[in-house]
Amino acid sequence: MTSDAHTLAHRIRRTVIEQSYRAHVGHIGSALCIADLLAALYGGVLRTGDGPDRDRMILSKGHAALALYAALEASGRISRATLDTFCADGTALGAHPEHVVAGIDFSTGSLGQGLSIGAGAALAARMQGSQRRTFVLLSDAEMNEGSVWEAVMFAAHQQLGRLIAILDLNGQQALGYTRDVLDLDPIAERWRNFGWTVEELDGHDVDVLGERLDVEPEARAKPRLIVARTTFGKGVSYMQSRIEWHYLPMSEEHFSQAMEELEMESAAEQGARA
Amino acid sequence: MRAEFAAELVAVAREDPRVVLLTGDLGFAVLEPFAQEFPDRFFNVGVAEQNMLGLATGLADAGYLPFAYSIATFASMRPYEFLRNGAALHELPVRLVGMGAGLDYGHNGVTHYALEDVALMRVQPAVSVVAPADAEQARAALRATLDRPGPVYYRLCKEGAPVQGLEGRFELGRAVLLGDGRDVALVALGNMAAAAARAAEELARAGISATVAVVSSFNPSPMRDLAELLADIPLAMSIEAHYLNGGLGSFVAEVIAEHGLDCRLVRRGVADMPRGVTGSPAHLYRHVGLSHEQMAQAAAETLDLVHR
Numbered sequence: 405m406t407s408d409a410h411t412l413a414h415r416i417r418r419t420v421i422e423q424s425y426r427a428h429v430g431h432i433g434s435a436l437c438i439a440d441l442l443a444a445l446y447g448g449v450l451r452t453g454d455g456p457d458r459d460r461m462i463l464s465k466g467h468a469a470l471a472l473y474a475a476l477e478a479s480g481r482i483s484r485a486t487l488d489t490f491c492a493d494g495t496a497l498g499a500h501p502e503h504v505v506a507g508i509d510f511s512t513g514s515l516g517q518g519l520s521i522g523a524g525a526a527l528a529a530r531m532q533g534s535q536r537r538t539f540v541l542l543s544d545a546e547m548n549e550g551s552v553w554e555a556v557m558f559a560a561h562q563q564l565g566r567l568i569a570i571l572d573l574n575g576q577q578a579l580g581y582t583r584d585v586l587d588l589d590p591i592a593e594r595w596r597n598f599g600w601t602v603e604e605l606d607g608h609d610v611d612v613l614g615e616r617l618d619v620e621p622e623a624r625a626k627p628r629l630i631v632a633r634t635t636f637g638k639g640v641s642y643m644q645s646r647i648e649w650h651y652l653p654m655s656e657e658h659f660s661q662a663m664e665e666l667e668m669e670s671a672a673e674q675g676a677r678a
Numbered sequence: 679m680r681a682e683f684a685a686e687l688v689a690v691a692r693e694d695p696r697v698v699l700l701t702g703d704l705g706f707a708v709l710e711p712f713a714q715e716f717p718d719r720f721f722n723v724g725v726a727e728q729n730m731l732g733l734a735t736g737l738a739d740a741g742y743l744p745f746a747y748s749i750a751t752f753a754s755m756r757p758y759e760f761l762r763n764g765a766a767l768h769e770l771p772v773r774l775v776g777m778g779a780g781l782d783y784g785h786n787g788v789t790h791y792a793l794e795d796v797a798l799m800r801v802q803p804a805v806s807v808v809a810p811a812d813a814e815q816a817r818a819a820l821r822a823t824l825d826r827p828g829p830v831y832y833r834l835c836k837e838g839a840p841v842q843g844l845e846g847r848f849e850l851g852r853a854v855l856l857g858d859g860r861d862v863a864l865v866a867l868g869n870m871a872a873a874a875a876r877a878a879e880e881l882a883r884a885g886i887s888a889t890v891a892v893v894s895s896f897n898p899s900p901m902r903d904l905a906e907l908l909a910d911i912p913l914a915m916s917i918e919a920h921y922l923n924g925g926l927g928s929f930v931a932e933v934i935a936e937h938g939l940d941c942r943l944v945r946r947g948v949a950d951m952p953r954g955v956t957g958s959p960a961h962l963y964r965h966v967g968l969s970h971e972q973m974a975q976a977a978a979e980t981l982d983l984v985h986r
Contacts, residue, residue: 456740503768509739511767517760520732527733528740531698531718538736551760554729561724 780919
């Protein structure tokens with residue numbers, strides 16, 4: 405992975421903090437959490453563009469839309485001016501993504517629907533003889549939805565090899581830790597038993613993510629799941645692994661501290677790579 | 679009706695490579711001809727209606743014309759939100775086929791009676807509802823709606839005796855009028871058209887002239903046709919194999935109220951959840967007051983009141 409993906413990850417985090425502070429909205433921790441995943445995808449993995457053979461990406465955990473907008477802005481799909489309308493009156497850039505926005509294939513926001521749509525998209529691609537891949541980014545809380553398991557079974561049965569699910573395993577959901585609400589363990593084993601190829605990765609290692617997400621799958625093979633172990637609120641100390649930051653907006657003090665921490669981390673990272 | 683619809687779908691699939699058929703593991707002795715002729719375009723997705731509608735969304739987005747088949751209750755309710763956030767929101771041509779309008783599933787009991795599907799679908803502005811009156815109209819309706827850009831919900835029956843005079847006429851958003859009686863309008867939804875026509879014959883024998891208005895679609899809905907019809911008829915009776923609220927009866931009430939018509943409305947439908955009662959459809963329709971004799975009698979009695 406190039407340093408571009410690292411820069412992109414930092415830029416996504418900064419945008420998430422700036423925009424959510426400006427709009428005074430929550431879902432910040434969920435968005436920060438997938439910054440590295442999106443940086444890997446939009447920083448080199450996804451074949452984008454407008455052609456029919458572009459890869460599809462479905463943010464099934466739609467409540468992290470701000471991170472997606474940030475990635476789309478950084479990769480030139482939407483303008484800075486559009487990004488600046490996030491959660492403003494009349495904008496299409498709400499807290500959950502809509503397909504009317506450039507670069508967004510499917511509207512999401514109701515958990516448990518993205519993988520089914522992705523399976524349909526992957527099935528269609530195979531029927532059409534297209535090489536395009538379908539990526540679906542799921543939340544771990546989303547595993548509570550029975551419909552996810554319908555899609556998991558279908559994709560395995562149909563051997564949808566070009567369907568790649570990414571599970572953002574941050575261990576949190578709206579009102580508690582997943583182990584306390586509805587324990588998911590052993591999640592990788594469960595998917596394996598359903599017929600998927602499962603790989604467990606550090607969800608913040610942009611280089612490894614980029615490498616492992618970009619493998620060229622067979623059209624007819626086990627579908628792949630990347631279990632991405634992540635830290636909720638990654639990059640902002642007071643948000644990390646804290647339930648309340650699923651919903652809370654930031655105060656001015658929160659905002660200043662968050663920006664400071666992100667800059668420090670970015671500088672440290674650049675230093676380490678230099 | 680369902681056999682003819684399935685046969686027409688096979689014919690359409692021969693002409694249109696976009697057609698894909700998904701089923702939630704239902705359609706025994708109905709879908710086999712399609713499955714045999716188009717094995718690459720037929721998917722039994724298992725008993726998983728939510729996933730079926732999600733798949734249909736992904737397929738339609740890629741250019742396919744997916745038909746998703748199940749029993750009407752399972753087709754309309756279990757994956758409802760998938761239809762709303764999928765095909766409706768994305769304006770994709772998903773075709774949801776619900777088998778067993780009203781009490782069609784007789785002995786199978788209440789879990790199989792589709793009594794609220796029209797209300798649920800009609801309330802979604804982006805979803806067209808098609809409830810054919812007989813087999814011939816079902817074939818015509820399938821053809822007539824092929825190129826609708828958004829989702830369509832088809833409400834089918836197993837059998838469907840031909841409705842005299844209908845001759846397969848179908849136009850989305852229009853009502854078909856049978857007869858030109860001016861005493862009462864029998865406004866019938868889909869599979870109740872045949873009973874309504876028989877009720878009209880009963881009424882004629884009693885010297886009451888009726889027009890039967892066959893309503894087979896919503897979104898677009900036959901607002902204008904019904905407003906014109908009911909402008910100079912004192913009594914309308916809505917007849918539907920459906921709960922009283924939210925379906926055809928509610929629609930006719932909307933037409934009358936919004937046009938300020940001087941027309942009394944009597945709604946005939948299923949008033950309560952039919953708990954603990956199964957039987958043949960004929961028995962059940964009589965049980966809930968939807969036999970043609972009961973409807974004719976009710977119309978005559980109400981007309982008496984109207985004229986008193």
